[in-house]
Amino acid sequence: MNENITEVKNPVLSIQDLSIAYDKGGKYAVKNVSVDVKRDAITAIMGPSGCGKSTLLRAINRMHELYPNIVTEGKIMLNDEDVYGMSTIKLRRKIGMVFQRPNPFPTMSIADNVIAGYKLNGIRLKKSEKEEIVETSLRDVALWDEVRESLFKKGTFLSGGQQQRLCIARALAFKPDVILLDEPTSALDPVATARVEDLLVELKKNYTIVLVTHNMSQAARISDNAMFMYLGELVEYDKTKTMFTNPKDPRTEGYLTGKFG
Numbered sequence: 001m002n003e004n005i006t007e008v009k010n011p012v013l014s015i016q017d018l019s020i021a022y023d024k025g026g027k028y029a030v031k032n033v034s035v036d037v038k039r040d041a042i043t044a045i046m047g048p049s050g051c052g053k054s055t056l057l058r059a060i061n062r063m064h065e066l067y068p069n070i071v072t073e074g075k076i077m078l079n080d081e082d083v084y085g086m087s088t089i090k091l092r093r094k095i096g097m098v099f100q101r102p103n104p105f106p107t108m109s110i111a112d113n114v115i116a117g118y119k120l121n122g123i124r125l126k127k128s129e130k131e132e133i134v135e136t137s138l139r140d141v142a143l144w145d146e147v148r149e150s151l152f153k154k155g156t157f158l159s160g161g162q163q164q165r166l167c168i169a170r171a172l173a174f175k176p177d178v179i180l181l182d183e184p185t186s187a188l189d190p191v192a193t194a195r196v197e198d199l200l201v202e203l204k205k206n207y208t209i210v211l212v213t214h215n216m217s218q219a220a221r222i223s224d225n226a227m228f229m230y231l232g233e234l235v236e237y238d239k240t241k242t243m244f245t246n247p248k249d250p251r252t253e254g255y256l257t258g259k260f261g
């Protein structure tokens, strides 16, 4: 039986009637999206280019506010706390983000990249705390054994896939409630992609993951729930298996069967 996905119990995130335009009076990039996100699971956001995936993702930790004229309506609750009432510093500790291209800070060592969030927030750590966070975060992304002898080398010395895992480690260093990833494997080769996918499946035991992906087979392989967006609207939201085997909206079916995209 197909359980109604809108009945996510105790959601970590609850997005309520969210609409976003890049300019006052301009067209909406995200229109009236309401969605509850399941805890300790991977939720994929799919849809063709320009449908609002990245805008929706960035709104979750308010990165979209970097655009000066952006207009946001609606509400996002993180564990029953209004995201738009929190300081962005606190919010971004609770909701980490990983981007399409691995972006370690080029002048920093591997170790310093992991704890960059603390440094940027002016939080001083004892040497032992630093070491603990660096090791735990790198172990969490299965990078520790590969880099333990080169922690003081620059992060950019690593391969693309290792750099992306380093960026995930940097997002994990604050033990966030949610990790947002925007097409995290699109710049990686298939082997590095598979490692990141395996890692995300491992991480969902302890973290809630929201993943924007163009890659339908990636969504099918690793996500528990999936959203399909089209022209700013959330057309369909369901368990991934159900969506792929029994899409309810003809637009979802058209996208999943490659009729457009």
Ligand SMILES: Nc1ncnc2c1ncn2[C@@H]1O[C@H](COP(=O)(O)OP(=O)(O)OP(=O)(O)O)[C@@H](O)[C@H]1O
Pocket (backbone or CB within 6 Å): 022, 029, 047, 048, 049, 050, 051, 052, 053, 054, 055, 056, 067, 214
């Ligand atoms: N900085 C911006 N200023 C104005 N409009 C923007 C800006 N960024 C995105 N948009 C518009 O908002 C809409 C949604 O874009 P968004 O990047 O969120 O979509 P997307 O689904 O993530 O696309 P892609 O898969 O190509 O990254 C599009 O119509 C886009 O043109």
